[in-house]
Amino acid sequence: MPPAQTNLLQGTLDLLILKALALGELHGLGVSRRIEQITRGTFDVGPGSLFPALHRLEAAARLASRWGPSENNRRAKYYTLTAAGRRQLDVETGNWKHIAIAISYALEAT
Secondary structure (H helix, E strand, O other): OOOOOOOOOOHHHHHHHHHHHHHHOOEHHHHHHHHHHOOOOOOOOHHHHHHHHHHHHHOOOEEEEEEEEEEOOOOOEEEEOOOHHHHHHHHHHHHHHHHHHHHHHHHHHO
């Protein structure tokens, strides 16, 4: 049984988008599907959250985009990580690992 879907903590969505795109170029719906896949169904990102985050990351030069046909031959915007996006992914990954360890310590405290 998959875990219950969880609301994203603020700031987590950007990290998940960067991670999803580290695996290769995707259009918006593909990013959402990849996030659901890599989180084993825990996060289901809707367009109301996803597209503003994609635009914000693109404006911050973390992502680059191009227009192309989707798998059903419709026009879609494809996103890729920039060098700055890869650096940001590394920084955020380290931050989250540190936070996860600290939370684990707190939960194990007696």
